[in-house]
Amino acid sequence: MNILFVCTGNTCRSPMAAAMFQARTKHNVQSAGIFASYGAPASAHTMEILRENNITYEHSSQPVTEELLDWADLVLTMTTQHRDMLKQQYPHYTSTIFALKEYALPDFEEKWNELTSLYAQLETKKLETGTIDESIKAKIIELEKDIHSIDISDPFGGNLTLYKKTYEDLHKHLALLEKKLQYRDR
Numbered sequence: 001m002n003i004l005f006v007c008t009g010n011t012c013r014s015p016m017a018a019a020m021f022q023a024r025t026k027h028n029v030q031s032a033g034i035f036a037s038y039g040a041p042a043s044a045h046t047m048e049i050l051r052e053n054n055i056t057y058e059h060s061s062q063p064v065t066e067e068l069l070d071w072a073d074l075v076l077t078m079t080t081q082h083r084d085m086l087k088q089q090y091p092h093y094t095s096t097i098f099a100l101k102e103y104a105l106p107d108f109e110e111k112w113n114e115l116t117s118l119y120a121q122l123e124t125k126k127l128e129t130g131t132i133d134e135s136i137k138a139k140i141i142e143l144e145k146d147i148h149s150i151d152i153s154d155p156f157g158g159n160l161t162l163y164k165k166t167y168e169d170l171h172k173h174l175a176l177l178e179k180k181l182q183y184r185d186r
Contacts, residue, residue: 001181004072005100007081010036010061011043012163013078017100017170019050019057025178030071032064033058034085045155045163053167069093076100076177079151099165101150104176108150115143 003021007014010033018031019088040061041047050057062068069075069090075097077083083102087094119141125133152169155162 005031007078015042
């Protein structure tokens with residue numbers, strides 16, 4: 001499977017994700033950035049984190065192109081904003097573009113469906129009674145927190161500790177992605 005990881009400038013998150021996933025699977029991976037230029041190296045902190053974790057990776061930044069999207073079976077963005085921008089700019093590829101956490105989390109779709117149902121229930125009760133059901137509202141708030149926390153934070157310009165947090169977040173979700181793809185390939 002060909003997997004394209006996408007972030008903003010293609011120097012921190014997406015090359016880190018590509019390197020990590022390449023080190024743990026046999027999938028073909030590349031990375032790109034929505035606003036990337038050609039030829040920039042990965043950030044020094046990204047490379048340091050990868051070295052600390054015994055991951056070797058050669059990187060040269062590149063922008064997202066239609067050719068890359070043609071190559072990719074799956075496009076995984078670091079944020080929902082990246083996902084939405086790509087889907088808007090490249091509508092022919094919407095079925096292959098997801099935020100990484102959205103795609104990897106096993107219960108994301110269930111939570112989304114539950115949230116949709118709760119909103120419908122809230123509106124129905126509001127029409128019937130003229131009041132807002134506080135228990136439904138509380139459930140909606142909790143689910144929205146879970147769903148809206150699906151972005152991988154950008155460590156760009158931050159210290160090494162911030163890059164380590166990004167690495168840990170990626171490590172967790174790339175493990176989930178690997179399991180999902182193994183299950184899917186059976």
